[in-house]
Amino acid sequence: MLEAYCLRTEYRENPLGLDTKKPRLGWKLRSDKANVMQIAYRLQFSSNPHFTDVAWDSGRTETSQSQHVRHDGLELKSAERVYWRVKVWCSHGEESSYSSPSYFETGLLEASDWKARWIEPEKEVDPDAYKPAPYIRKEFSVKKGLVSARAYLTAKGLYSFYLNGVEGTDDLFTPGFTSYLHRLQYQAYDVTSLLKEGANALGIVLGDGWWRGATGGANLKNNFGYKVAFLGQLLLEYEDGSREIIGSDETFKASRGPLLKSDMKAGEIYDARIGMEGWNEPGYDDSAWEPVHVTEDGLDSLIATRSVPVREKERFTPSVLRTPNGETVLDFGQNIAGYVDMKVRGEAGTEIVLIHGEALDKHGNFTLSNLSEHGTLEDFQEVHYILAGKGEERYRPRFSIFGFRYVLVKNYPGDVTPENFTAVAVYSDLEETGDFTCSNPLLNKLVSNSRWSQKSNFMEVPTDCPTRERAGWTGDAQVFSRTAADFMNVYPFFEKWMSDLAVEQFQDGSVGSTVPTVLGYHNLEEWERLSKTSANPMMAFRKPGTASMLDGSSGWGDAAVIVPWTMYLCYGDKTIIENQFDSAKAWVDYMADNARNPNPRFQDTPAYRNRADGERDADYIWDTRFHFGEWLETDTEMKDLAALLTKTGGCFPDVSTAYFAYSARLLSEMARVIGKAEEAEKYQTLHKKIKRVYNTYFIQEDGTILDGRQAPNVRTLAFDLAEEEKKQAVADRLAQMVIEQEYRLNTGFLSTPFILHALADSGYEEIAYRLLEQESCPSWLYAVRMGATTIWESWRGIKPDGELAGSLNHYSYGAACDFLFAGAAGIRPEWDRPGFKHFVLKPIVGGTLTHASATYESLYGTIKSSWEKTGQGVAYRFEVPANTTATIMLPGEPEDLKKGLEEFPDVRYEDGRIAFTAGSGSYQFTI
Numbered sequence: 001m002l003e004a005y006c007l008r009t010e011y012r013e014n015p016l017g018l019d020t021k022k023p024r025l026g027w028k029l030r031s032d033k034a035n036v037m038q039i040a041y042r043l044q045f046s047s048n049p050h051f052t053d054v055a056w057d058s059g060r061t062e063t064s065q066s067q068h069v070r071h072d073g074l075e076l077k078s079a080e081r082v083y084w085r086v087k088v089w090c091s092h093g094e095e096s097s098y099s100s101p102s103y104f105e106t107g108l109l110e111a112s113d114w115k116a117r118w119i120e121p122e123k124e125v126d127p128d129a130y131k132p133a134p135y136i137r138k139e140f141s142v143k144k145g146l147v148s149a150r151a152y153l154t155a156k157g158l159y160s161f162y163l164n165g166v167e168g169t170d171d172l173f174t175p176g177f178t179s180y181l182h183r184l185q186y187q188a189y190d191v192t193s194l195l196k197e198g199a200n201a202l203g204i205v206l207g208d209g210w211w212r213g214a215t216g217g218a219n220l221k222n223n224f225g226y227k228v229a230f231l232g233q234l235l236l237e238y239e240d241g242s243r244e245i246i247g248s249d250e251t252f253k254a255s256r257g258p259l260l261k262s263d264m265k266a267g268e269i270y271d272a273r274i275g276m277e278g279w280n281e282p283g284y285d286d287s288a289w290e291p292v293h294v295t296e297d298g299l300d301s302l303i304a305t306r307s308v309p310v311r312e313k314e315r316f317t318p319s320v321l322r323t324p325n326g327e328t329v330l331d332f333g334q335n336i337a338g339y340v341d342m343k344v345r346g347e348a349g350t351e352i353v354l355i356h357g358e359a360l361d362k363h364g365n366f367t368l369s370n371l372s373e374h375g376t377l378e379d380f381q382e383v384h385y386i387l388a389g390k391g392e393e394r395y396r397p398r399f400s401i402f403g404f405r406y407v408l409v410k411n412y413p414g415d416v417t418p419e420n421f422t423a424v425a426v427y428s429d430l431e432e433t434g435d436f437t438c439s440n441p442l443l444n445k446l447v448s449n450s451r452w453s454q455k456s457n458f459m460e461v462p463t464d465c466p467t468r469e470r471a472g473w474t475g476d477a478q479v480f481s482r483t484a485a486d487f488m489n490v491y492p493f494f495e496k497w498m499s500d501l502a503v504e505q506f507q508d509g510s511v512g513s514t515v516p517t518v519l520g521y522h523n524l525e526e527w528e529r530l531s532k533t534s535a536n537p538m539m540a541f542r543k544p545g546t547a548s549m550l551d552g553s554s555g556w557g558d559a560a561v562i563v564p565w566t567m568y569l570c571y572g573d574k575t576i577i578e579n580q581f582d583s584a585k586a587w588v589d590y591m592a593d594n595a596r597n598p599n600p601r602f603q604d605t606p607a608y609r610n611r612a613d614g615e616r617d618a619d620y621i622w623d624t625r626f627h628f629g630e631w632l633e634t635d636t637e638m639k640d641l642a643a644l645l646t647k648t649g650g651c652f653p654d655v656s657t658a659y660f661a662y663s664a665r666l667l668s669e670m671a672r673v674i675g676k677a678e679e680a681e682k683y684q685t686l687h688k689k690i691k692r693v694y695n696t697y698f699i700q701e702d703g704t705i706l707d708g709r710q711a712p713n714v715r716t717l718a719f720d721l722a723e724e725e726k727k728q729a730v731a732d733r734l735a736q737m738v739i740e741q742e743y744r745l746n747t748g749f750l751s752t753p754f755i756l757h758a759l760a761d762s763g764y765e766e767i768a769y770r771l772l773e774q775e776s777c778p779s780w781l782y783a784v785r786m787g788a789t790t791i792w793e794s795w796r797g798i799k800p801d802g803e804l805a806g807s808l809n810h811y812s813y814g815a816a817c818d819f820l821f822a823g824a825a826g827i828r829p830e831w832d833r834p835g836f837k838h839f840v841l842k843p844i845v846g847g848t849l850t851h852a853s854a855t856y857e858s859l860y861g862t863i864k865s866s867w868e869k870t871g872q873g874v875a876y877r878f879e880v881p882a883n884t885t886a887t888i889m890l891p892g893e894p895e896d897l898k899k900g901l902e903e904f905p906d907v908r909y910e911d912g913r914i915a916f917t918a919g920s921g922s923y924q925f926t927i
């Protein structure tokens, strides 16, 4: 039995509305045999699922490639559905039947396909006030013989839509978040089943969203514009082949409705007394509704939707607490990002208030104090619902999302009972790919917490936290990107976000610390208005198109290089490298320029005097501009961060130079992958120069870099920056520091993800495990023992005395989970054969663990790795999916090679491990 299954187009199952003319296709192989490789495929395209007319046939194509397959055999037109299927031949000479058909549909490929115009439902708006959400409607008639209907919709702001009173999609927070002035997504929906012959109605509600609602830690409003707007068209196709388009225009009408406020961060006010029953159905009397304003806004920035939609996911029922101060608080048991779906009966006009927070204070009372960093506690994460008083009412926010585990309930009529409240987790619906379990339940909880922090922060863009800032901080995203790829298929998510990073990159190559930026305005008018009147310190920072002081930080800007490289490594798709190469190069060149700029503070140091090949050594040390540094090391408290930056002036040459070297090297690799030999050479040379200087001025003979600090040693090992003769000393010194600090870490955001790998890969496996399993503060498991259900921003998020600090849902430290997948279970991608087409299985047995097991759903199928200590030794089990190979590396002695491993032709003893290549299949060894 040989089968091709799991057909995907552009990483999605049967996507609608693509705007690429050469979509990427991928499939997996299944076989009951071992050692299976695809040797050829044959693809067919058709306009129907029965393939009665084959529009294009690839013929038998000899290759093992089964992912990222592109064909230009088809000339694609707008709004066209294409079915495709594939058959494969494998190395055993078997031929599969054709797969079940899959399809994709193109969107509107040409600007001229858009007949719709941008419409604005509001006349004058007060930029400083919350605005009621506009409701828009349009009636139209459908003729007999409708065979298909599509809706292509987008908004400035957020939109939800209805056809004949029925909600048109379960996608949320559309059109998503991108750098709107450059790239604004539209979505395509199949709405055939929602329409009927005769009169029909389209209804739209617009929310403030990222367009004009509060964004970032400084709650910038009107960031992209002042008014919300809608653009959309319905495409109707009839039996006789005729087509009809209903596009937004001056015939649409608008009104305000019950949703009086719709801010993503601050929350919503919904007055259910303002009925509007039937407003989105035909026959509604809209004579009091206003005409909309048709604008001249262009369509140049429109792009089809990328990535995957945001959806409602897990649901939680609360326990109801009566806290010591007499308040009623719901505890959902899990910190999430989402909202509460509430049921209620009561008198008209009763105003229920729900306030969402992450924690109880040390007395057990509801608090938001841990999120007060930017003084956002008033008007923050609140829902106000005013009852209509007509039997059972139900409400869930439409355009707001909150980070919370607890909800303070005020003024709820009657008893607050669990069945009337459901918390709904909401995030980008990425396929879950990884799981890890072991004999230490605290580590299993750490895995769950880390995954939950990813779920809470992967909502359209990767955010720092779902509460205080909700910003696409580039540093946080780059440190977590590798672990994110263990848990979910994040390729399409990062491909989209990286394009936004590139369009917002500054002229000099500097990269924003938040993408899309919330450290300044996109809307020039608003910047000008506020710069005249406001004392907001953000004003000093950034005019649209210019970098703020906080942009361009090393470790943050390096997302431009590290994220595309990591995605390539995990998925093997060169597209992200092709797309991002210029941006990555501009960032590295920016670092090179800034490294060459002298910093007078260091001018008397040897690096400024010493020269090699006519250049100052200091030219390869990045010691200028502002940086965040290692950020939030274990001995830095949240409250001391600002003071630390003032003291250091944000100057951390060891951190900046290390990133400079690392990114130069990755850029050189990227150039190699896409055949740019000259640039590969150029940045390899640059890397070598930085590495030499870094070794000369930063690494002492005994491996010390900064006395007592683990972070620089970790970074040096992780980035492979130490010259051969210094490597062991750097590792030894790191191990020594960990022991001196009683098996505790003192790293921060940037190097925590690597510390366990750095120790284990330099021969300190047991120290890595002791650090990982440490339960006292600071450690990963301290938070778990304190009842954490997500990863905290600070190592002391909840102190032993119950004092709180910082957000409790920042994924950065959770990046350590990659050690569980790639270290403990040993599932590792390879630089030279990326995307798990070939991979390494190199489990590390250690700590208190008696067993460990991981699964990873790669693009080729399920990889499994587990081990268990038994009376006979360690029993290892592996699964290698069809069309891949793995290098298995087991701990053991040379004589273990005889234990049934002779069947592997290349079995050998290497670096203290037994190594051999295995094809697809299931394996079990006891050593």
Ligand code: BGC
Binding pocket: 217, 464, 465, 469, 473, 475, 476, 628, 631, 810
């Ligand atoms: C955010 C971080 C971010 C940082 C910059 C914080 O306020 O929450 O996660 O990376 O600022 O250092």
